[in-house]
Amino acid sequence: MMFLTHISFALFIGILKIRLIPLPIDKYLFLAIVVLAALLPDLDTQSFISKKSRLGFLRLFFEHRGFFHSILPMVFFMILAFLITGNPYYSLAVLIGFASHLVFDSLTKKGVAWFWPSKLRIRGKFRTGGLIDWGLFLGFAILDLFLIL
Numbered sequence: 001m002m003f004l005t006h007i008s009f010a011l012f013i014g015i016l017k018i019r020l021i022p023l024p025i026d027k028y029l030f031l032a033i034v035v036l037a038a039l040l041p042d043l044d045t046q047s048f049i050s051k052k053s054r055l056g057f058l059r060l061f062f063e064h065r066g067f068f069h070s071i072l073p074m075v076f077f078m079i080l081a082f083l084i085t086g087n088p089y090y091s092l093a094v095l096i097g098f099a100s101h102l103v104f105d106s107l108t109k110k111g112v113a114w115f116w117p118s119k120l121r122i123r124g125k126f127r128t129g130g131l132i133d134w135g136l137f138l139g140f141a142i143l144d145l146f147l148i149l
């Protein structure tokens with residue numbers, strides 16, 4: 001899916017989480033981490049985050065939708081968030097953002113190898129940048145606005 005779709009869906013889940021069960025931490029920082037985590041899997045491709053973070057060299061070593069699109073780096077970044085902040089709610093933010101990315105990429109034809117290095121891929125029928133992708137982006141962006149306002 002497009003990075004805009006990942007952001008709008010991750011924000012939707014993050015805002016919904018805050019609305020349903022309020023957090024004892026800053027909700028804006030929580031949402032910022034959700035969005036950042038939703039972009040992390042695409043460090044393995046020429047994406048917005050790989051360019052802006054100067055971690056674009058990672059795509060030379062990792063196949064797109066390989067290691068970085070699996071549970072292993074998600075757990076790594078959750079542990080890293082906990083070690084940096086000492087607060088499990090920030091690990092939850094990473095879980096929400098990262099998992100939302102994997103769920104939506106699983107809807108595409110290329111799919112996601114959640115259990116890398118296993119080659120088992122969960123695939124869908126949609127094309128990244130296609131009509132459904134744009135529809136999901138717009139739909140969740142509108143829902144985000146309704147939830148924020």
Ligand SMILES: [Zn+2]
Binds near residue numbers: 041042069
């Ligand atoms: Zn991706």
